[in-house]
Amino acid sequence: MWWSILPQIIGAAILLIAPGLLVALAVRFRGFDAVALAPALTVGIVVVTSTLTPFVNIRFGLVPVAVVSLLVAAAGMFAVRYRATRQPAAPRQRMRPLSGPWTLGGLVPFAAFGVAALLVAASVVRAIGSPQAFSQTYDAVFHLNSVKFALETGQASSLTIGGMTGGGFYPAGWNAVAVLVASTTGAEVPVAVNITSIVIAAVFWPLGCLLLTRWIVGPRASATVAAAIACASLGAFPLLMMDFGVLYPNLLAISLLPAAIALAASLVGLAPGSGRRDLATALTLLLGLAGLVVAHPTTFMAWVTWTLPMAGFLAWRSFGASWRNRRTGRGRFTKYVLSVSGYSIAFVALWIVLRPPADASFWGPRGTVPQAFGEALVTSPVDLSPAWLVAPLALFGLWSCFKVPKRLAWLGLVFVLFAGLYIVAAGFPKSPTRDFLTGVWYNDSFRVAALLPVIAVVLVAVGIDWVAGALPAARKRYRYVDRAVEGPARWSAPARLACRTAGGMVVVLTAIVLGQQGGLKEEVQLTSSHYRLEADSLLVSPDELAVLKRLPHSVPEDAVLIDNPYTGAALSYALGDRKSAQLHILSYVSPELQKIYDALGQVSTDPSVCRAVREEHGFYILDFGSKEVHGENHTAAGLTRLDQNPGLQLIDSQGEAKLYKITACGS
Template identity: 35%
Template sequence: MTWLQALPALFIAIGVFLIPGAVLGRAVGLRGLMLWAVAAPATVSVASITAIAAGVLGVRWSVGLVGLSVIALALLCLLLRFAVSVTRTRIDGRSISPIRSVRSPELPLPIGVVRALSYVAAVVAPTVIITWRFMATIGSPGNISQSYDNVYHLNAVRHIMETGSASSLSLGSLTEAGEGFYPAAWHDMISLVALATGTSIPVAVSLGNIVIGAVVWPLACMYMISRITGMSAITILLTGMLSGGFAAFPYLMIDFGVLYPNLLSIAILPVALGIMISFLGVGVLTAGLGHSVVLFLLVFPGLALAHPSTAIAMIAFGAPVVLAWVAYRTLQWRRGTVANRRMGLIFTFAGLYLGIGLVAWNLARLDPSVSLWDPRQTGSQAVGEVLMSAPQGAEASLALFALTILGLAVLSTRPARLWIVGMFSVGLGLYVIASATGEGEFRHFWTGVWYNDANRLAALLPVVTLPVAVIGGEWALRRLADIVRTSELPSAIARRVSTPESRVHYTLPATGLLAGIVLIGVSAQLMGVPRQQSEAAPGYRYTDSSDLLSVDELAIFDAVEEHVPEDAQVFGNPWTGASLVYAFTGRQTVAPHITGQRTDEENILLTQLDEAGAEPGVCAAVRNTNTYYALDFGTREVGSRYHPSTAMDNAESAPGLELVASAGNAALYAVVACGTQGEAS
C-alpha cells in the first residue's frame, strides 16, 4: 500500500479521533478552537473508559460500542444542561466562530475572515509538515518500528481485535499467567482505526500515529497557548509553526522505544495544562469552576489511561501555576480585595493539590530494579541541551534556542508570567536529574516515575518550552512591526504606489509579521528535526538484517497464513520478532511479548520444543496449548541483544519437526511428533 492509497483511510482515522469527542463537546457547549482541541482527548477518554466498562460487563469491544457510549453521554449532557438552564451559555465565548463581518478600511477582507484564515493556516501548516515528516520516517504505511516495545504494542492491538477485550485493567502481558493493568488508551484507539478502516494493524498504527502527531498535538498546543496569551493570530500562527519544530516531540516518540502510549498522552498534555491555567485565572482566557470540571472530566481520563506518567508530569508542571495563583490571591487578600473565607479555600485547594500530587508521585514511582537508565552527561551539558531544544544529543535548533532565550528574558520582566518560567524550570530540572545525576535515592525520587529514562523526559520538554519560545517570538515580531510602522518606510511606499498611507501603515507591518512567522517556522524545521527524522527512518525499513523482522521473515508470515489453521498457536522466540506472527496473521503465539510471566507449559515450549517426541512433557504441552507449528528466525535479536534459546537450536535435525516453508534463514515448521491439531491429549 502506498501513502496515496492510504489517504482515504487517513481521513477516516482523523474522524475516529475527532468526531466522537466533537459530538460530546458540542453537547456540553464547546465551540471553536476549544471544541477541536478537546475533541481527540475526549474521544480517548470515552473510548478507554468504555473499554474498561465493557470488560467488567463482558461486552465485546467495537466501533459501534464507542459510538453508543458517545451518543448516550451526549444525550445525558444535553439533559443536564437543560436541567440547570444553561442551554444558551458557551464555555468559550472568545472562540474563532462565528466569523465577524466587520470590515476595516485598511484591510481588503473582514477582520474576522482574516483571523479565521490565520487560525486555519495555523492548523494546516503543522498538520502538513508533521504528516510529511512522519510519512518520510515510516517510509510505507505498512512498515513497522523495528524496536523492542513494538512486539507488545502490535500484539496488544491484535489481542483487542481478536478477543474483544480492550480494558486497561486486563491488557497486561497478554498471557494467561500475567494479565494485569496496562494503560491501553493508545491500543484502544489504534484498534478502532483498524476496525473502522479495515486496514492491517501496521497500517492502522502508522495512520493513528500520524493523527496523534500531526492533528492532536498542534491543536492541543494552540489551546494551551491561547489560554496563556489569548487568541491573537500572531501567537496562534507561531504556535502552529513551532509545534512541528521540536525533535523531541512528536518525532522522538516514534523512534525511541517505541513509546507509542507516551506519544498519545503527551499530545493530550497541553490541553490538560490549558484547562488548569484557565481555571486558576493566571492566563488571559479564564473559565469558571463548573466549566473547568466538565473539561477536566473530558480530558484527564484519556490522559491518564494513555500513560499515567504523563498525568504525573501534569501535576509537576502545574505546581508553579498553582503557587503563582496562590501568591497572586495572597497579594489581593492583603489589599483587602479577597475575603478571608475565600482565601482559606484557596490555601486548602493548594494544599490538597500538592499533597495529593506528592502521594501520586510516590505511588507512581517504579521499583529501582526496573529503572536501569544511567546518566549520560554533565549537568551543564544537560542544561545546554534543553535551552537548544536538543535533548539526548540531538542536533541543536538555533531558531528555537534564540526564541527560548528571548522568551525567558521577556518573561523575567513580567512577574505575573513567571509561572511559565517555573513550568520550564520543572521540565529542565527533571531532565537534568535523569540525564546528568548519579545513581541514588535523590535521582530515583524525582525521575523514577519515568524509569530514570531521560528520553521520556526529553519528550516532555517541548510542552513547557513552546510557551516560552512563542512569547519570545511574538515579542520580537511585534517590536519589528512597531519599528516598521513608526519609520518613514510606510509613507514612502504610499507615495510611490499612490495608495492611502493608512492602508500601508497597516498592511506593511502585517505582511512583515506574516513573513517573520513563516521564516521562524521554516528555521525551526532546520537541523534538529531533519536529523531526528533521518535517524529514525532506518528503524522502519524491512531489510535482510532488520532488527525485528527481515524481508525473509515477513515472507514466512505469508506462509503461516497459507498453511497454519486460524485457531492454531504458533511458537516463536519473541526476541527474534517471531512473536509478531500474532499481529500480522492473527495466529496466537506462545509469547506475545518479549518479557512476561509464563505458565509451566509455555516454559517447556520456550526451551524444549525441538525435543518433541523425545522429551517427556513436550507433546503434552503442545497438545494442551494447541502449538503444532513453530517459527525459527535464527539467533539475531532486536537491539543486538543475545538471550540463548534452546527451543529451536536443533530444529533442522529434530525428528519431531517437519519443515513447511523457508525463506533465507527464516523457516516454518510443523510439530509432527505429537499427533495432529485437535487430537485429544
C-alpha cells in the same frame, strides 16, 4: 503509495475528532476552541467506552463509541443548562477577541493548524516510509500484537489487554484508539497503527498546542502562527516517541497534554484567552484527564507537574492580601491555608504513589550535567542537533515571561522545572534523589525529553506575542521601524499592503524552512532507520516477513507457534495471523511452555515434552535465528540446533527464517 490510504487517514481523523467535538459543542465551546478540545474529549470517551464494554458483554467498536458520545454530550448539555438556571453566570474576564470565530481573523487558527498538520504529517510520512512499515523496536511486539488481540477478542479495555501477556491492568488508551481506527477503516494492523500515529501527531498535537498558546498567551495571529510552526519544528516530539521504544502510548498522551494544561489554566484564571471558569470547563477537564491518565499515567503526572508552578504562582500572588486580612477576614485566610495545604498533600501523594515499579525505572544517565543543561537550554535533548528555529525564540520567550511577571512568570518556572527534570534524568548519576525526582518517568531521559517541546512551543508564542505587542510603540518612537513595517511614505496604500503581505509570507516561509532543519531533520532520519525493512533490520527482515505472510497457508488457524520472541518471531500474530506462544517479549511462560523451551531437543525420547506440546497446542516452531532486537541472546536450549532435531520437519523457509513442524508427537 501513501495516496492509496489517504481516504482512510482522513476518515480516521474525522472518526477521532467527531465524538469529542460533539461533547465540546454540547457544553458550549465554540469555534476553534471546540475543535481543539475534541481530541482530548474523544480519547476520554474511547477510554470510558472500552472500559465498559466487557461488563455489558458487547464488542468494542464504532457503535458503542457513538452511543457513549451521545450520552456524554446529553449529560454535559443538561449539566451546563441546569447550572445556568440555578446560578447566574459569572462575569467573564475575557481577553478582547480580535474577531468572531468564523470571520477572517477567526479563521487564522484553522489556517495555522492546517500548516502545522501538513508539516508534521510530511515528517511522519518520511519517517515511516510506507503505509505497511512497522517499527523495528522492542515495544513494537507488544503494541502491534495488542491491537490484533483486541480485534480478535472484541475488547480493548485496560482490564483485558494485559491478559494477552498473562498480566493484569495495563493503561490501554492508545490501544483502544488504534483498535477503533483498525476496526472502522478495515486496515491491517501495521497500516492502522501508522494511520493512528499520523492522526495523533499531525492533528492532535498541533490542535492542543494552538489551544494552549491561544488561551494562555492570547489570540494574536502572529503568536498563533509562530506556535503552529514551532510545534512542527521539533525532533523531541512527536517523532522521538515513534523512534525510541516504540512509545505509542506516550505519543498519544503527550499530544493530549496541552489541552489538559489549557483547561487547568482556565479554571484557575491563568488563561486570559479563554476566560472560562465554569462547570463546563471543569467537566471537560475531568473527561480529558480520564483519557490522559489511561493513555499513560506518567504523562498525567507531567500534567500534575505543570500545575505546580500554577499553584505556587497563585499562592504567592494571593498570600499578601490573605496575610494582611488574616484578623478581619479569618475565613479567607483559613481557606487560603487549607487550599495550599490540600494541594501540597495531594501533589506529594500522587508523586509518591503514581509511578512505575522501582525495577522498571532502571534507566541510567546519558551524559554529564553540563551536557544535559545545554541540551535542555536549546531544546535539543538526547544528543539531537539544536532546534535552530525554536531554541532562540523559546529563550527569548523565557526572557519575555519575566518582562510581565504578574501574568507569565509561572510559565518561566515551568520551563525551569522541566529543564531541571531533564538534567536530573540525563545527567545525574543513579541515586535515591534521582529516583525520587524522575522515577515517575522510569528515570528515562527520552520520556522526559519528549515533554520539553510543550513548554518550548508556548515560550515561542510568548516571545513573538511580546514583539507584536511592543511593535506599535516602537513604530511611534523609531521612524526606521515604522518605515520597515509600512514602507516608504511615497508608496500608495495598496503598495504598502502588498509589501507587508509579501514580507510576512517571506518571514513565515523562512521560519518553516529553518524549522525543518537541525534536530527535526536528524530525528526524521533516525526514526526512518527503525522503520526500514532490510536484511539487517533489528526485528524482522524481508525473508522473515515473507515466511510470516505465508503462515496462513502453512499453519492451522488454531495452532500456537513456539519461538524466541526477542527475534521478532512473536509478530507472527500481528503480521502473519497466527498466534505465538509469547505475544510480548516479557509474556508469562507456563510450566508446559518452559518445558518445551528447555527440552525440545529430547522430544523424540521424552514423553513429557510431547505432553507439554499437546497442552500448549504448540506443534510448530518458528526459527528466526539468534539475532535479537537488543543484540543479546535469550535462545532457549530447546530451540538450538533445530535442523539436527529428528523430531522436527522443515516445512517452510526463506533465507535464515525457518518454520518447523513437530512430528514426534503426532498431530
